[in-house]
Every structure is written in structure tokens, then in C-alpha cells.
Amino acid sequence: MKGIYMKKLFICVLLVIFFGNTVSANVGFGPAEMYVTNNPDTHIIGNATLINGDDVGKYGVFQLMMPFSDKDTFQISNSEIMHARVLCNDCGKSMQRKDVSEYNHERLEGYCPVCQSDNLVFYDVLPRDELQMLSVIPSGGFHLKKIDDYTWVTEEKISPHGYCNINILYNSVDSYLPSYLGEHWEFHLRGKTKEGDGNDFITGGLDLRVLLSFKFPLDIELCSDVVKGEEFTVNIRVTDEKNSFYNELKKPVTVEFNGETKRTDSEGKVSFMMPESRFDYNYTVHVLESDLYLSENYVVSHGIQMFEKDFFGFFSFFQNIYVIISLCVIGVLSCIIILYIRKNYVWE
Incomplete structure (x- = not known):
């Protein structure tokens, strides 16, 4: 009996390994990495494609990954920091922080392991405030519904061996802080497929690394x-x-x-x-x-x-203040006129 039990257990392990690899292999999400900037015109900073490689229709799931080890304090995990992207401006080498020679975290300094240049671009984890400004929308014949703060699911199933295109949005309209000028950030977007339409716990999938350079208009x-x-x-x-x-x-x-x-x-x-x-x-x-x-x-x-141009530029610059001041002046004048009439006009 013991031999039969061990044989069944061995077969189960093989099935789990086999189907686990099959599920991963039947999902495609990419590109794996993209370099983008903020886009004041459309707020679309990139697009991605999720492929359903299975023989049955499945829903597409898109999830912004939280880089924080503590969701209460929003402390960034050390693994996220050390795996953040670094680029060498001289030889073009792409690496992670853990690969930088003589890396100094406090001053963000180090040397390229290939050409020994210190002309490096360090990407940092996207700030918490800016994470709130990210979203995804469908690009094509699909509709998305938001099931969590950072998770979206297609309302229609992706056909067998079909695909779903999405646009990645970053609403930067209120993000032009002086400290953000020339900043480089990265965040991860995960894509996967699932059969059920419920809000079940989402695991697995493939990650897309988005490398964002924040620039001013x-x-x-x-x-x-x-x-x-x-x-x-x-x-x-x-x-x-x-x-x-x-x-x-x-x-x-x-x-x-x-x-x-x-x-x-x-x-x-x-x-x-x-x-x-x-x-x-x-x-x-x-x-x-x-x-x-x-x-x-x-x-x-x-x-x-x-x-x-200067005339209209002047008013476009002062238009909000101009409207507020005008309303205040009108309000004050109206009060003065009303008080004057009440005091001097003889009512019959």
C-alpha cells in the first residue's frame, strides 16, 4: 500500500509541475521593458499586449505591482531598490543597482562594470503619489473594469490564442513639482489570464517593467x-x-x-x-x-x-487670478451699492 501511495504522490507532483509550466507558457505579456516619458497631450505613455495561448477563452487581468514591504508606512522593500534599473550613458549598458561597481546608495554613485564610467542614470521606485496617477485602458474591442485599487479585468474573454491590447496612462497634470524635474522612475505592470469572472485572488503572470523619465513641458x-x-x-x-x-x-x-x-x-x-x-x-x-x-x-x-502671443499668454497666465479678483471686486461693489441704496433711498 505504501508503494502505491508513493507512486500516486509522484504522479501528482509530475502533473503539478507539468501544468504549472504549461500555464506560464500559455500567457504572453509584453514588451518585457519599455522606456517612456510623461505625455501632456494624451497621458498615454505606452501600450502592451496580453496573449491568451490557451485553447479556451480567458479573462485578462492587469495589475500594478506595489513596491512597498509595508502597506501602512509604504516603506520601499530593499529588494525593489537593489533590482531597480541603471543605465550607462557612455556604453549603453543596462543593469541593476546590485550590479553597479562600488555602488553608494546615499549618493547614488558607482561605476559601470563594463566601461568603468560613472556617467550612470539611476531609476528609482515610483513615488506613492505618482502611483495613484497610473491606470490602464483598453485599446481595441475590449472593456476593462476596475476590481481593486490597482487591478483591472477585461469584461470580455480573450478568445483562444487571441490577444488584448491596452494603453498605459499616467495623468501628470498635477505632478509638476520642482523636485521632479529630471527624475527617473520605474514601476511594474503584471498581466495574466484567468477562466472565472469572479474577483478571486490573483497570482502568477508576467511582469512588464516601465522606465519613466519625468520631463517638463x-x-x-x-x-x-x-x-x-x-x-x-x-x-x-x-x-x-x-x-x-x-x-x-x-x-x-x-x-x-x-x-x-x-x-x-x-x-x-x-x-x-x-x-x-x-x-x-x-x-x-x-x-x-x-x-x-x-x-x-x-x-x-x-x-x-x-x-x-504675449497678450494672450499674459491672460492665460493670470486667468485664474483675474477671474477671482473680478468676482471679489464685483461682490464688494454690489454690497456697497446695496448698503447705499438702503441708507439713502426713501421707501414709500
Whole structure:
């Protein structure tokens, strides 16, 4: 009897191992890694595909992984820190922090194990506040429902050997803090499939590593009139998605116009020559994306005067304050008028 029992136990172990590998092999989720930046226009920072490799239809599950060892204090686990991505700007080597030679956690310093360069980019764990700004939406014929703070499930089953595409969203509209300029973060998104439509405990799956570089938008301000055959100047400033502030550049940026490329000066300004032409054409001033700033375009043509942009730019900057002050003034004047009428008007 003992021999029969051991034989059955051995067969069960083999079945578990076999089907466990089969389940993992029948799920595809990728790409495995992506490098992205915040996107003020659409907030879509990337897309991914979940593949159902089984012979039966299954629901797709997408889950943002929590990098915290303590959900009450949100203490980041040491394993997450040491496995965070590091890039060498000189030789392009991609590694983890644990692979960096002479790694110093406090100063984020070390040397590339390949070329010995100290020109490294250290990705950090995404801050807790920014984790709240992440979400996923379907890209195609599927619908997603949120079943937990960081978990989404398809409402329809993915057909056998079919796939589901999603977009990864990062709503950065309120995230433009001075300390975030030039930050590099990473987070993990897990994808898997399941047969049931219940909110059962989700295990397994494949992870997608998203490496996010946080960059600030730019504003292009016209500093002189645009006239054919004459030089005009633009001023490049740092702003946010709501244009609620304008700051000077921390580093110069590269600007292109009509085939010519220049760098901004210490004041963030750059000048170009407007081409001579019989007809009026539009030309684009294009600021290239850099390690700190997103790209930006501004269209100019003959006859555009600097006050046209400055005037509207002024009111776009002060529009919220302007409305508030106007309402306050109207309210105060209304109270004064009412009090004056009550005091001086003789009611019959």
C-alpha cells in the first residue's frame, strides 16, 4: 500500500509541475521593458499586449505591482531598490543597482562594470503619489473594469490564442513639482489570464517593467515681430500642462528652424532669420526633447507680431487670478451699492 501511495504522490507532483509550466507558457505579456516619458497631450505613455495561448477563452487581468514591504508606512522593500534599473550613458549598458561597481546608495554613485564610467542614470521606485496617477485602458474591442485599487479585468474573454491590447496612462497634470524635474522612475505592470469572472485572488503572470523619465513641458514665447528677410527671437520657458507658471531653463535646449539648428543662450533665447518669399508660408520653430524637457513646436509666419502671443499668454497666465479678483471686486461693489441704496433711498 505504501508503494502505491508513493507512486500516486509522484504522479501528482509530475502533473503539478507539468501544468504549472504549461500555464506560464500559455500567457504572453509584453514588451518585457519599455522606456517612456510623461505625455501632456494624451497621458498615454505606452501600450502592451496580453496573449491568451490557451485553447479556451480567458479573462485578462492587469495589475500594478506595489513596491512597498509595508502597506501602512509604504516603506520601499530593499529588494525593489537593489533590482531597480541603471543605465550607462557612455556604453549603453543596462543593469541593476546590485550590479553597479562600488555602488553608494546615499549618493547614488558607482561605476559601470563594463566601461568603468560613472556617467550612470539611476531609476528609482515610483513615488506613492505618482502611483495613484497610473491606470490602464483598453485599446481595441475590449472593456476593462476596475476590481481593486490597482487591478483591472477585461469584461470580455480573450478568445483562444487571441490577444488584448491596452494603453498605459499616467495623468501628470498635477505632478509638476520642482523636485521632479529630471527624475527617473520605474514601476511594474503584471498581466495574466484567468477562466472565472469572479474577483478571486490573483497570482502568477508576467511582469512588464516601465522606465519613466519625468520631463517638463516648454513654452515658446515670441520676442519680436516676424518679418520676411529679418531676424526674429523666441524665448523658451519651462511650464506645466496648465500653463500655471513660467520658469527659466535650468539647461540650454536645442532649437530647429528651417533647417538651421541652434542652442538657447543663458536667458533661454534664440534668434533665426525669417526666409524671403513671394508668398506667406508657415514655418515651425521646433525645440528638441532633452534629458529634462519635452519637445515643443511653435508655428510662425510673416506678419505675426509679438504682442499677439504675449497678450494672450499674459491672460492665460493670470486667468485664474483675474477671474477671482473680478468676482471679489464685483461682490464688494454690489454690497456697497446695496448698503447705499438702503441708507439713502426713501421707501414709500
